[in-house]
Amino acid sequence: MASQAAIDTIRSPLTLPCGLVLPNRTVKCPMQETLALGPFYDPPMEAFDKLYGRWANVQVDIRFLSIAGDVVIHSGSADAGHFESWKAWANLAQSQGTPCIVQIAHPGRMSPVGAGNRPSDMSAMCPSSVSVEMGNSWLDKKAVQTLLGTPREMTLEDIDAVLHDFVHAAKVSQAAGFAGIQLHAAHGFLVSQFLSPNTNRRSDAYGGTPAKRLKLMQRLLEEIREACPLPFCVSVKLNSGDYMEKGGLTQEEALTQVEYLLTCGLVDMVELSGGSAESSPGKNKFLDSFEETSIAKAPVVRESTRIREAFFDTFATQCQAIDSNVPIQLSGGFRSRLGMADAIESGTCQLLGIGRPAVLEPDFPKAVLFNPSIPDSKAFAIPFLVKGLWFAHLMPAKVVGAGLPISFYYHQMQRLGLGLQSDPSLSIPYVMGYNIMWVIKDKAAKAYSSFSVRIGSLGSMFWGGHKVGGVKTSVKA
Secondary structure (H helix, E strand, C coil): CCCHHHHHHHHCCEECCCCCEECCCEEECCCCCCCCCCCCCCCCHHHHHHHHHHCCEEECCCCCCCCCCCEECCCCCCCCCCHHHHHHHHHHHCCCCCCEEEEEECCHHHCCCCCCCCCCCCCCEECCCCCCCCCCCHHHHHHHHHHCCCCEECCHHHHHHHHHHHHHHHHHHHHHCCCEEEEEECCCCHHHHHHCCCCCCCCCCCCCCHHHHCHHHHHHHHHHHHHCCCCCEEEEEEECCCCCCCCCCCHHHHHHHHHHHHHCCCCCEEEEECCCCCCCCCCCHHHHHHHCCCCCCCCCCECCECCCCCCCHHHHHHHCCCCCCCCEEEECCCCEHHHHHHHHHCCCCCEEEECHHHHHCCCHHHHHHCCCCCCHHHCECCCCCCECHHHHHHCCCHHHHCCHHHHHHHHHHHHHHCCCCCCCCCEHHHHHHHHHHHHHHHCCCCHHHHHHHHCCCHHHHCCCCCCCCCEEEECCC
């Protein structure tokens, strides 16, 4: 039997501080579709027409992408010949009345060689010159150095230029007709690099203390809000911690960052996630979940006992103690109707982020969660574990093997972009073989860089979004 109360909870509308009304509590997490083509990486509307017609992380600097195929808001995006695709995307994504906001991001030091229009000798940027560490063997270190190199420390001029790029991206998104933007400050992207003491070892106005590590994000929010006044929505995706063996952003410092966002008067919603490529195994539930089968049966409601389905439920509960009217979105781990309703009813969060289930079942909210003919015992996402994980474990370099499971989901989004259905039966070896054949057939000048990323190299590990970026929107009811 379906619990109408649970359905009503998830379907209830929510008005954000900016006045934007979300039709329900489900939010499609931003994810990188990896469908855009160079040299400009404008929205690929032929593919998006199919992908978003059924249900995007957007970069702000065309030189630095997190993976080949990222959509980019570049210096000419507002000009004729480019802006038309942005308006078309905004119209398509919101054609059924669902508000859509664009997640804008910069990968910083996580931009691999070959991803982006930059000279081969141009290093990626980071608040401080801190290389990524993934694995302890000489091969791990060699692979990371080959794919990412050593980032250069950003100058004050670099910081000002990045600020300009983010503000420009917000202005283009607003002019195109999107309902808002989300600032990506999680998962090891550039803004989160400034927020983490692991990657921010500066001693100037932008680092050295928790308050100074916040300065870049504060400037971004102030300048974006000035350029894009209400009712344009401004959101932030934030880490609940880096979850590293030692060092990194702690939950205690992350909580102070959330407190700033919830009380600064510049933000309309905050999404909580966690971790980065350097998170330690067993410490980050999101990354660990790729090695586990999702729930095989719906949870049972027990009196006085929380279901706690989401990965970062405990941290979100701590955040709710902060006095604020800004809603919190919790992303990662939600799979069932009762689990989602429990999170809302308990006050843990006000919005529910849905990522991987939206890729494998694009109609999941409408067909399952909101469908009263589906009993609670069956109202959950299909049980799933990526097939062929053994192949990822065989990879001698961690930086390659760790990215292969997420490449499976990139492949599924590419299928949707071609007008096909998602195919959960596919395996990592199949996706690898498909990508290799794609490179052989492509024979383009950038075949090697596309190959290095498409086989699940470094950029493939980032959500995200969980865009790895993408457009973040309430899923169609």
